[in-house]
């Protein structure tokens with residue numbers, strides 16, 4: 001692990017990341033001064049009991065939420081306190097998010113769900129976007145269902161579309177919150193393989209929250225979390 | 236923009252039932268707005284045209300003299316006194332004096348396209364055993380057709396030989412009915428012990444009840460005899476190139492001619508106000524229909540924003556800015572607005588066409604046998620402007636609310 005981390009560049013770095021949730025008597029320290037470095041081309045698993053703050057951490061790293069204290073440097077830019085427009089543009093170009101409950105837009109087809117972030121980014125032309133999106137879905141075993149509306153897909157299929165969407169813009173940081181929660185072993189392995197493949201192909205940093213020990217072991221790095229702190233690290 | 240429009244369209248389509256209701260409201264609002272404007276301004280215009288065709292755009296009448304009186308004031312010590320001249324206004328002498336000179340002066344105005352001298356007065360019209368009060372109009376018909384629509388108002392008979400035949404009388408339709416007169420009938424006009432005999436050569440209908448029941452055109456020389464007026468005229472009826480300028484021209488003529496000059500706008504002010512009030516109030520009423528549709532639209536959009544909080548959060552997480560989200564919802568409003576306005580316009584045109592051919596018999600202030608409408612693009616523009624303001628106003632608040640959604644709050648709320 002030490003070898004890869006020194007060789008690969010740091011994509012994301014947090015210092016003293018602290019987050020409280022709830023108000024008044026319910027106010028609770030969810031993340032307790034976390035320091036974390038994520039490296040390009042590396043997959044990192046986060047495990048821990050329910051309610052320990054895994055999703056909260058991911059929202060902060062994904063620039064969807066703001067910490068109460070601490071900094072988040074992504075590609076050497078401080079983003080925790082950056083303005084909304086900068087954070088939004090950054091999300092579009094550099095962050096791919098897989099939500100714990102695979103959120104797709106039901107009014108759009110699987111292909112269109114992938115095209116939404118791509119068209120917003122506008123890096124590729126119309127034809128190329130379609131080709132890339134179709135190819136990506138095909139790799140996830142959905143080649144024959146690209147034009148299905150997402151509410152006509154099974155839970156597992158929806159989850160795979162959600163993972164594919166997170167990869168669509170080839171982001172530098174992929175944050176996945178239990179991406180294999182609803183999948184059978186075969187599909188779960190397939191998703192994991194594709195994430196690994198992406199990490200090694202063009203070198204994004206991937207952070208995966210999971211309850212699946214097998215999947216966690218397959219990652220380059222494994223972080224265990226408890227009560228808002230990292231308990232142990234192996235990798 | 237294109238991308239946001241695409242998203243707006245999909246979100247809108249998913250809510251097509253609820254939106255359809257708002258859309259129908261807007262279509263009806265726009266259509267009825269245009270239809271009522273077409274009708275009220277149609278009747279208004281028709282009324283105005285009737286004025287031009289009967290009393291004419293301008294009348295020169297009553298000569299005036301500035302009268303000056305003196306007020307005598309005594310100084311406080313009672314020794315001296317002085318007179319203060321007071322312009323008390325104008326003293327009118329009825330009728331047009333030295334008509335040839337005044338007519339010539341009227342023709343000096345560039346805006347004038349026709350002048351006809353009229354000598355009028357009340358007489359008793361008798362036929363058989365019946366009598367009615369009538370107003371004789373002593374005219375030269377060849378002049379009078381240039382300042383009124385009398386040629387088009389003839390229902391029976393004709394007026395081509397009027398100026399040659401001193402026995403000719405052209406009478407209003409109601410008078411003809413009351414006196415049981417037909418073309419060729421004999422008519423007796425009496426005034427101050429005089430009684431003269433005429434032949435009905437034509438019967439006219441202006442639609443204006445007051446005129447149709449009393450006016451009798453005879454030659455001016457005949458009128459002089461009958462009314463026993465050897466000089467002067469009652470008024471000059473004047474036609475103009477541009478009738479909308481009548482008040483200004485009247486003002487200029489007043490000073491140049493030393494006669495009172497009355498424009499149609501001034502003399503028919505009351506009726507014109509009635510028509511205007513009708514048009515404005517129907518415009519307001521129909522705007523309220525559009526407003527109600529706008530409220531429905533506001534409601535539907537607010538519901539979409541509530542239901543789509545999660546989708547909005549996802550769009551935001553994928554890199555859609557607040558302004559994109561606001562635009563997506565404003566565009567939904569704009570789409571409904573555009574479709575509603577265009578469909579409303581089409582519906583309006585169809586309705587207007589239908590109403591135009593609807594029979595209705597109106598007599599009294601004008602004559603028509605079907606609804607009168609005015610085809611005016613301004614009505615369509617106005618309806619469009621009202622709709623755009625209301626619908627975009629109704630979309631603004633939900634759009635702003637959508638833009639303010641914090642993606643983190645929503646996503647945590649649904650997944651924690």
Ligand SMILES: Nc1ncnc2c1ncn2[C@@H]1O[C@H](COP(=O)(O)OP(=O)(O)OP(=O)(O)O)[C@@H](O)[C@H]1O
Nearest residue numbers: 021022030049050051052053054055056057647651
């Ligand atoms: N809006 C909130 N107000 C107060 N506390 C909250 C709120 N949302 C989450 N929490 C608390 O924050 C803690 C961390 O939540 P988080 O969703 O990060 O857990 P997690 O590790 O992802 O759990 P799981 O494995 O079940 O998804 C939990 O104890 C939860 O009760």
Ligand SMILES: [Mg+2]
Nearest residue numbers: 054055100177
């Ligand atoms: Mg979680």
